[in-house]
Amino acid sequence: MFTFLSGLLARARQQPILMITLGALLASLAHALVQPLRAQPTAEAVLDELVREALERNLQLAQQRLTTEQGASGVRQARGVLLPTLAVDARYSEFSGVVNIGEFINPAYEALNQLLGQNAFPTNIAATLPFRQETRLRATQVIYNQAAIEQWRLARSVYGVSRASQELAARQTAADVQLAWLALAGATRVLDVYESALTVLAENERVADRLVANGQGTADAVFRARADKAGVEQQLADAQRQRDAAQRLLNSLLDRDPDTPITVVDDSTLVRPLPSDRDATLNEALARREELEQASLGVSIADRQVRLASSAFLPSVALAADWGIQGDRYTLDGSGNVAVASLVLQWNLFNGGQDAARREQATLERRKAELRQRDTERQVTLQVEQAWDAAAVAQRALTTSAARLAAARSSFTLVSRRYDEGLAPHIEFVAARESLTQAELNAVLSRFTYAARRVDLERAAALRALTP
Numbered sequence: 001m002f003t004f005l006s007g008l009l010a011r012a013r014q015q016p017i018l019m020i021t022l023g024a025l026l027a028s029l030a031h032a033l034v035q036p037l038r039a040q041p042t043a044e045a046v047l048d049e050l051v052r053e054a055l056e057r058n059l060q061l062a063q064q065r066l067t068t069e070q071g072a073s074g075v076r077q078a079r080g081v082l083l084p085t086l087a088v089d090a091r092y093s094e095f096s097g098v099v100n101i102g103e104f105i106n107p108a109y110e111a112l113n114q115l116l117g118q119n120a121f122p123t124n125i126a127a128t129l130p131f132r133q134e135t136r137l138r139a140t141q142v143i144y145n146q147a148a149i150e151q152w153r154l155a156r157s158v159y160g161v162s163r164a165s166q167e168l169a170a171r172q173t174a175a176d177v178q179l180a181w182l183a184l185a186g187a188t189r190v191l192d193v194y195e196s197a198l199t200v201l202a203e204n205e206r207v208a209d210r211l212v213a214n215g216q217g218t219a220d221a222v223f224r225a226r227a228d229k230a231g232v233e234q235q236l237a238d239a240q241r242q243r244d245a246a247q248r249l250l251n252s253l254l255d256r257d258p259d260t261p262i263t264v265v266d267d268s269t270l271v272r273p274l275p276s277d278r279d280a281t282l283n284e285a286l287a288r289r290e291e292l293e294q295a296s297l298g299v300s301i302a303d304r305q306v307r308l309a310s311s312a313f314l315p316s317v318a319l320a321a322d323w324g325i326q327g328d329r330y331t332l333d334g335s336g337n338v339a340v341a342s343l344v345l346q347w348n349l350f351n352g353g354q355d356a357a358r359r360e361q362a363t364l365e366r367r368k369a370e371l372r373q374r375d376t377e378r379q380v381t382l383q384v385e386q387a388w389d390a391a392a393v394a395q396r397a398l399t400t401s402a403a404r405l406a407a408a409r410s411s412f413t414l415v416s417r418r419y420d421e422g423l424a425p426h427i428e429f430v431a432a433r434e435s436l437t438q439a440e441l442n443a444v445l446s447r448f449t450y451a452a453r454r455v456d457l458e459r460a461a462a463l464r465a466l467t468p
Helices: 002-014 016-033 043-057 059-080 102-116 146-213 219-253 278-288 290-313 354-420 426-460
Strands: 085-092 133-144 316-327 337-346
Touching: 043 059, 043 146, 059 146, 146 219, 146 290, 146 316, 146 426, 278 354, 290 354, 354 426
Parallel strands: none
Antiparallel strands: 085 133, 133 316, 316 337
16 A cells, blocks of 8 residues: 555656646545545544454454363363372173182182081182172372372463463454555555546546647647556556455455455544553553563473472372272172272382483573563563654654645645746646645555554554453
């Protein structure tokens, strides 16, 4: 959009005839731009609505939200390791070639029965090891496991990074949507200028042809008229391409059909004031920028990694309780019931220095994370300062461009009156018209430039609330 306006201004400077034909059209356009369109919404209202829709429908944001939900699931999974577990294990086996304990016990019991003269001991025992069937209900509870605790805390920090990434993507999308709309609106305004200019230049060519046919003009005037018309036709085609590309980009950000029409409103409502306090704006950015939150969480993650590596030097304690039945067959008379309670201690005393090496690596990574945090703070500060300066310069340009336009318009009015009265030569009239056209183009360019710089500052200082 800015390229169109700059290109038009450059061509107008080189072609006085084109400057004259476009002058009246641009004057009308500039006058319309400064008149409020009460029947239409303001540019701020349109942009707010587009941002709201993008935060709800943008496909990349939808993917980021799913990633955040995955992080929340990871937290629940890590926390589950610290909660009680209950499981059922069941086994039934068919054996071949295993030792039957009854083959050793039955002969002894038979001999005892003969000595006692009565059948006091069974002689039909059939028992194999392991037992043919074993069914148990096992409950476990972690009593102390520092590694599991640190894994849970680490998962929460990772989840925080996912949330910050989602907010960062939302802020970038909001800026992209606004800049895409500004490009579309600028291209549309330039296209209107070219279409109106083409109508005037076509009439200029027709008049030149008639003057030549009547012997009242020269052929060079016809050639100049055709050249001016061809140049505008070329720029008109390029402006249409740029407008369509901006529309497709904006509709893509909104997950719409590429040809969905976009509302373009009065350009005068683009101008919004800057925040009153630069230092307060910087402090707000340092408090709200998602990159800083990510950097802070990065330090937290690195610290958790150090603690996780250090937890390898600590023991873990767990409680387990089993209840079930076992034997060569399933029985429900209680004869095969088994209950076991266990207190399990696990402590890795030495593993060749692997744990110490992991802790050293985690410590170095934490130092890197702290340096990244400091660098991020400096980058954010630099971005806000540069965005503020650019917006402030663009804002001052609005005042100077308006003053330049008013002066050029007054000058042209005076020269035009003198020219109509035959008191000013044609070359002076052309120069005045050229000066006015440059001022009009500069005013339009300044307005869109300031709007874009204002969006850049909004992004850098995190000024927009991102509530979908």
